[in-house]
Amino acid sequence: MKKTTKIRLFCGLFVTAAGFLGTASAHDVTGTLTTGTFGTLSGVPTSATCATPSTFGCGPGAGATDIWSITCTLDPNLSQNPTDRLSVQIQDRSTAGGPITATATSDVWAVTVTDTSVFNPGTTTLNAASPAKIVKASTPNNNATFAVVVHHTAAAADNYLLSVHCQDAAGDHTGTNVPTLIQDE
Secondary structure: OHHHHHHHHHHHHHHHHHHHHHHHHOOEEEEEEOEOHHHHHOOOOOOOOOOOOOOOOOOEOOOOEEEEEEEEEOOOOOOOOOEEEEEEEEEEOOOOOOOEEEEEEOOOOEEEEEEOOOOOOOOOOOOOOOOOEEEEEEEEEOEEEEEEEEEEOOOOOEEEEEEEEEEOOOOOEOEEOOOEEEEOO
16 A cells, blocks of 8 residues: 555656646747758848858848747736746757857847857757846736747858746746747748
8 A cells, every 4th residue: 555655645746747848848848950041031042052062141131031920928826926027048959050049129228148158969968058047028927929030140050049037027937828939030
């Protein structure tokens, strides 16, 4: 009887821990910057027909920009208070070179974070992410929406990890929906 109780307790703790791990990872998304918008928006040929891929943003280029939408919600299991701000970090996950930058905006504020380190695939550990920075909502809100623009300066494909966390004025987590990719380059 004791052994059954211990197994049930262990299984319950394992399932609970797995739930927390899933919740935390919902704030992290990976992305890849591959082509720049300048070439495709201005009528310059795409990388498939571009004679000189580094010209005018053709092919893998420094003009690549991803845009993410993050919605923060009131989640009484996390905080009874409305969302006051969004915490943002960016981590370079490739050897393409050049910094990766994320600019987070609310309707009136903006903040930029940059990871200038380069991932070293010869090691088993990733480089440190950028320091977290905070962008404030214009007013504390139960359904605050933020946009995060990710871009780089390397003329090559670049991988990144974007971490976002909605917080109340005290820094406690509020509900964070899985970020939605609204522009993928």
